[in-house]
Amino acid sequence: MAAGFVIRKNQYYDSVFLMGVNKRLSQTKGVLQTAVLMASEKNKQLLADIGIQGDQIVTAKPNDLIVAVIGETSQVVDSVLQGIDQALLALEEKGPASHLQTLEDGLVEKPNANLAVLTIPGEYVFREASKALEAGLNLFIFSSNVPIEEERKLKELAADKNLLVMGPDCGTSILGGVGIGFANVVNRGLFGAIGPSGTGLQEFTSQIHNAGYGISHAIGTGSRDLSDEIGGITTIQALDTLEADPQTKVVSIIAKPPGGKTLERLLARLKICSKPIVGCFLGARMDSFEGGDALTWAPTIDDAVLAAIQHVGEKPTVARIELTKQERELAAKSRADWAPGQRFLRGLFAGGTFCYQSQQILGEAGIVVHSNTPLNPQTKLTNPDRSSEHTMIDMGDEFYTQGRPHPMIDGTMRRLRILSESRDPSVAVLLLDFILGYNASMDPVGDVLDAIMEAKQTMRQQTGELMIVASICGTKEDPQELDLQVKLLREAGVIVFQSNAKATLFCCELFKPA
Amino acid sequence: MPDKIEELLREPLVVINLGLKGFAASLEKQEVEVIQVDWIPPAGGDEEMIDLLDKLL
Incomplete structure (x- = not known):
């Protein structure tokens, strides 16, 4: 075994780029481990x-x-290090x-x-x-x-100046039809959305689009905005703005449950909101909380879409989340095909909100x-790499993304x-x-397709059939070609649903207690 | 009223993108006016020097 390193002075690259270089170098024959990074402490x-x-x-x-x-x-080490400039x-x-x-140059x-x-x-973000x-700039902070x-300081300063800080840790916003960060291509329309989670907003906005409607604005707030440390500063600002926005007819909030004090503050604000509000706080039953006549609670993102559409008085073109007769029959037939030892469900998610929502629906x-990332702390895995009975893994959690690209x-x-x-x-x-x-x-499906095929083959050789259920969050207008992604999955024998909630409901049918 | 925020929703976006070029590229695809800044840590990332610079400004 041999090791070596090179240093390139004053050559700064962002971490996502360096992860790509690291991945490429690590695939070289004879390489055991690589690290490509900026020399922070x-x-x-x-x-x-x-x-x-x-x-x-050190220096x-x-x-x-x-x-x-x-x-x-x-020789392997020298060869890789000599080729680094070409790889970059x-x-x-x-x-x-x-x-x-x-920033000043900008x-x-x-x-x-x-x-x-x-x-x-x-x-460096605060500076x-x-x-x-x-x-005088508004901010979208993905970092x-x-x-x-x-x-907190940034958000307080912004509030004083009537500016908006979306983030930090903000994945998605859609402002006036423009997607910022991880956003789907959706029609413009009557529906406003607010949320700390990127994938939660992506699922909501895609489903609104796919049901034939559109989004006025979807405002990401950052993952911690509804914590009591922050107190929902951006969420309330976003609510004020969407309430005043003439195009927005309904405002939906898609989030995990807020901190106790923040929930009180938010409910007080919702009670005086002049527009219909749909509240979807995944992981908690909110029905008992009083948020005023304008507020409808929705237990899942799919329900939030449905409730929002009903608020504008239109007949929804999306179905309430329940399985069709054919889907229930498919579940029963599939269950009958399992070998005696096959008993468990394993969810492997790129979207943290989907991992959370699936746990809620299964629970x-x-x-x-x-x-x-359990809903119930008592069911936390001691080692995320080792599943136990029915397991849902958020592969975007820090454990899997430290120094590696997000799934x-x-x-x-x-x-x-x-x-x-x-x-x-x-x-x-x-x-x-x-x-x-x-x-x-x-090509998110293509990225894992050969692993899906190999996994099915492996299971067939040792036990029986491995069933794979998937949901796709997206629209036909997205750059990835939704229809092609669905086709690739179906050709591989994957059962595909248009939403995470529906896919999870199908899994409930498969694993419902006898 | 949060007028600067309302303006953000009403007026066309004009964006300064600090960091990942892909974010600027996706905005350009949507015909948004965007300027890319290939940001690097100030003062070579030397924290003491950054503090000193901030005090001088």
């Missing part, structure tokens, strides 16, 4: 943890690139060329800008975001790892589910997990989600 520690150390690393600065390789032989060039990000390096070029989009490392707010007290059907843009980790589940003869069904839209993988 945290990253230097990660290198030390895998035995990569040296004086040059390297956060703008210096380090490429480290551990290989079977020194070959993978150079597609996007507009730029000679600008600071402001000179676009003095009329009204929004800054930030995908920079979390430790850049404060400057953007002082310059995570921003200290919560900094988030309400009396099916006990374990998870790395919405790279299927590598999910492929491995699909294969590992297929080696467990007690597994009967895999539940998957596929998410389309801007900035997501251009």
Whole structure:
């Protein structure tokens, strides 16, 4: 075994790009491990943890690139390190060329800008975001790892200036028909939406579009906005704005349950809202909370879509979430085909909200589910890599995404997990989600398709049939070609549903207690 | 009233994108006016130097 590294001074790249380079280098024959990262203190520690150390690393600065390789032989290591510049060039990000390096440069070029989009490392967000707010810009902050007290300060400053901070950790917004971040291509229309979760907003807005309606604005708030530390500052601002927006007829909030104090504040605000509101707080039964006459509670995103459409007085073209007779028959027939030992469901999700919603629906059907991100803390997996009985895994959780791309843009980790589940003869069904839209993988189904085929083959050889149930979040207008993605899945024998709730309901039918 | 926010929803977006080029590219595809900034950490990421710079400004 041999190891080596090179440092490129003042060559800064973003982490998503470097993950792509790392993946490419790690696939080289004879390579055991690679690390391609900027020389921040945290990253230097990660290198030390895998035995990569040296004086040059100690003195390297956060703008210096380090490429480290551990290989079977020194020839392999040398060859990879010598080819690093070509690898960097070959993978150079597609996007507009730029000679600008600071927010100030951007402001000179676009003095009329009204929004800054930030995908920079979390430790620098407060500095850049404060400057953007002082310059009168609204913010969409995709970056995570921003200290919560900094988030609060930014949001308070923004509220003082009548500006909006979407984020940090904001995946999706659609403003005036423009998708920002991970967003689906949807019609414009009467329906407004607010939510901390990217995939929750994607599912809602896609379903509204697919039902023949449209979105006025969908405002992402950031994953912690409804925590008591933040108090729903962005959510309330978004509500004020959509209430005043003449195009928006109904406002839907798609979220996990707020903190106790924030819920009180939000309910008080909802009671005086002049427009119909649909509240979908996944993971909690909210029916007993009084939020005024304008408020309808919806237990799932599908129900929220239905309730929103009913609020504008139109006959919904989406069905209430229940299985058709044919789907129930298919479930009964499939169950009969299982080998005696096949008993468990394993959900492997790219979307955290889908993992959460599936747990809720299964739980309400009396099916006990374990998870790395559990609804019920008592069912938390001790090791996320080891499923237990019925298990739902959020593959976008930090455990799987530390230093690796998110499963919405790279299927590598999910492929491995699909294969590992297929080696467990007690597994009967895999539940998957596929998410389309801007900035997501251009072929999310293709990314895992060979693993699906191999998993089915593996199960067939050891026990019986492995059933795979999937949902696709997206629209026909998305860049990935929805119909093609569905076709690929169906040709592989996957049962495909248009929503995560419906796919999960099908799994409830498969596993309902006798 | 949050007039600057209402303006954001009413007027065409004009975006400064700091970081991932893909985000700027997807906005360009939607015919949004966007300027890409290939952001790098200030002062080479040296925290003390950044603090000093912030105090000077």
